Amino acid sequence: MEKVLSGIRPTGNLHLGNYFGALQNFVKMQKENNCFFFIADYHSLTTHPTSHNLHANVKNVLAEYLAAGIDPEIATIYIQSDLPETAELYLLLNMNAYLGELERATSFKDKIRSQPNNVNAGLLTYPTLMAADIIIHKATKVPVGKDQEQHLEMTRTFARRFNRMYNVDFFPEPVAYNFGKNLIKIPGLDGSGKMGKSETGNNAIFLIDEPKVIRKKIMRAVTDAGPTKMNQKKPVSIENLFSIMKAVSSPDTVAYFDELYNNCNIRYGDMKKQLAEDIIKFTTPLRNRIIELLADNDYLRKVAKQGAEKAHESASKTIKEVREIIGIKAI
Numbered sequence: 001m002e003k004v005l006s007g008i009r010p011t012g013n014l015h016l017g018n019y020f021g022a023l024q025n026f027v028k029m030q031k032e033n034n035c036f037f038f039i040a041d042y043h044s045l046t047t048h049p050t051s052h053n054l055h056a057n058v059k060n061v062l063a064e065y066l067a068a069g070i071d072p073e074i075a076t077i078y079i080q081s082d083l084p085e086t087a088e089l090y091l092l093l094n095m096n097a098y099l100g101e102l103e104r105a106t107s108f109k110d111k112i113r114s115q116p117n118n119v120n121a122g123l124l125t126y127p128t129l130m131a132a133d134i135i136i137h138k139a140t141k142v143p144v145g146k147d148q149e150q151h152l153e154m155t156r157t158f159a160r161r162f163n164r165m166y167n168v169d170f171f172p173e174p175v176a177y178n179f180g181k182n183l184i185k186i187p188g189l190d191g192s193g194k195m196g197k198s199e200t201g202n203n204a205i206f207l208i209d210e211p212k213v214i215r216k217k218i219m220r221a222v223t224d225a226g227p228t229k230m231n232q233k234k235p236v237s238i239e240n241l242f243s244i245m246k247a248v249s250s251p252d253t254v255a256y257f258d259e260l261y262n263n264c265n266i267r268y269g270d271m272k273k274q275l276a277e278d279i280i281k282f283t284t285p286l287r288n289r290i291i292e293l294l295a296d297n298d299y300l301r302k303v304a305k306q307g308a309e310k311a312h313e314s315a316s317k318t319i320k321e322v323r324e325i326i327g328i329k330a331i
């Protein structure tokens, strides 16, 4: 059985980008594969070092995972800091990770720009921790969005380097995975970039957002002037609305607005109204389930405990072998 792993940082609530980029694919894979899903709380400390609500965020994300359809009886769901083997493998991988390659990571360069007063070592070595998350279970497929592609490339480099340095065929080289050919990027509502957990939260639709909040965010989403020529290429902001619509609406609805656009008859207000209602239809059952799960702390605790035990079984075997390969043995 192939091993599949994915994860998310608990820095806020899950949004449509997380869902369509990573979760949906993972849920589809859980029956046929040996699946691990984890909450990357160590990783979140690279950007939120004094997070006063880390604990609440971890709990939220756990409830959101479960609401999205991850079945803890089939897959293994755990919290990163419950698995110290990951931290040990991270340390060992760091010994063979080079400053130059770590500095070249796009995510690191972005963070230097976005948090110049906190360029910490955790940010620099973010890719080695992520590689450790993946290869501690010898996972081969990693359902993620497009923004994680480079991290997967670096994971393959670290796995390959380990095999070469110690002359073993130990770690497989994992790939970023999507059922479709291409990895997904759900755009944000501000007319550029990707949907993400921005300061204001206005760039993203969260699974937990109430219908009236969704309507407001969508109606405020950036749009361009209407088309003036038939079959005109769509500007980025309009292409973005269509991308979100493709994720949540029926193909007929998308085709309907596409035709209106191409005939220059589109009214963005109408398109946005439809989009908001389709998002609400999609998120409402998830939202209800999240609220239900958050009220059941005993259940969440049980899931986390059971997940930690299952993850430990898989990881302890790997770390034991890694220690032997490197030569860390009893005297």
Ligand code: TYM
Pocket (backbone or CB within 6 Å): 005, 006, 007, 008, 009, 010, 016, 017, 018, 019, 020, 021, 022, 040, 043, 129, 130, 133, 134, 142, 143, 144, 145, 146, 147, 148, 184, 185, 186, 187, 188, 194, 195, 196
């Ligand atoms: P994070 O927390 O930023 O995002 C979690 C997952 O959601 C995907 N995603 C998106 N996909 C499409 N469109 C978007 N707008 C969008 N925004 C987010 C991400 O690609 C990701 O799959 N480094 C990871 C967490 C992590 C991890 C791992 C993932 C740590 N170790 C090991 C996989 C395997 C991160 O920051 O994801």
